[in-house]
Amino acid sequence: MGMYRLYGHAGWGSALIEAQLVWYQREFELVDTGNLFKDDAALSELRKLNPAGQVPVLVLPDGQVMTESAAITLWLAEAQGSDDLVPSPGAAERAQFLRWLLFIVANIYPAYTYMDAPERFVGVENARAGFADAVCDRAKGLYLALSGETAGPWFLGPRFSAIDIYICAMTHWLPGRPWFEENTPDLVAIADAARDIARFGDVWVRNYPKK
Ligand SMILES: N[C@@H](CCC(=O)N[C@@H](CS)C(=O)NCC(=O)O)C(=O)O
Incomplete structure (x- = not known):
């Protein structure tokens, strides 16, 4: 290959x-x-x-x-040909996996497009910070919803999945680790546990030297 x-x-x-x-x-x-x-x-x-x-x-x-x-x-x-990270068609977790994977990429992820570079979208300079804050508030609300759906210990329950990889990466992004710790401790627990999985080698440390 x-x-x-x-x-x-x-x-x-x-x-x-x-x-x-x-x-x-x-x-x-x-x-x-x-x-x-x-x-x-x-x-x-x-x-x-x-x-x-x-x-x-x-x-x-x-x-x-x-x-x-x-x-x-x-x-x-x-x-x-693996269902390690993606529950197969017919698996009990398949529906919720697809639902929340798409929820993350369709709803939460776009917030970064706007809050990372508000100057691309808002011409008036002194309106940019307010716009970025409003988009960040939207992201916070969606993270709270995601957190509310966490089955534990992983997002889908006992079964690890790619959603936990998203949670691990994204909890290193805005609104920042202190916000996630305070408001979505279950997502932080998933992120910390994912970082400890030896099979990921040094991926997490390379991308996120600090939690
Ligand atoms: N829908 C895309 C979103 C990708 C995305 O937003 N990537 C960000 C980095 S985390 C990016 O490249 N931003 C640069 C830009 O928007 O100019 C996906 O799921 O792959």
Whole structure:
């Protein structure tokens, strides 16, 4: 089998896919895009692969380009013939897995597009901070909803899944670890436990040196 090529940046959404490739013990080349918010040339270059100008981008061994972390998550499980991270069709956890995976990428994840770079969306300079705060409040509400659905010890119950990988990565992002600790301790517990899984090697430390 050929090699995967993952475009990303330490700590960003590429960590979601990096963790899965490591889990599946697949060889991959990591291409650092740099900071897409600061480097316009890097952003234009990445847009040739992903029109949204975002990571993760995964080039498959046959040269096809894949984007969208949830699509990649589902595809990798199929390609591996594994239900380790994605409950198979017919599994009891399948419906809730799909529901909350899509909830995360369709509802929570876009908040970062807006709050990470409010200047792209709000022309009036002194309205930007308020806009970013409002988007962050929306994300907080959605994280609280996610937290309310946590079965424990993992999101879906006794069974680890890719949703726990999302929770691990995203609890290192805004609104910041202190907020997650105070408001969604169950998500933080999942993140800490995921970081301790030896099979992930140094993925978490590489992307998030500090909890
Ligand atoms: N829907 C996408 C979202 C990806 C995304 O928002 N990636 C962020 C990094 S965490 C990004 O590349 N942002 C750069 C930008 O928006 O310019 C997915 O699930 O893969």
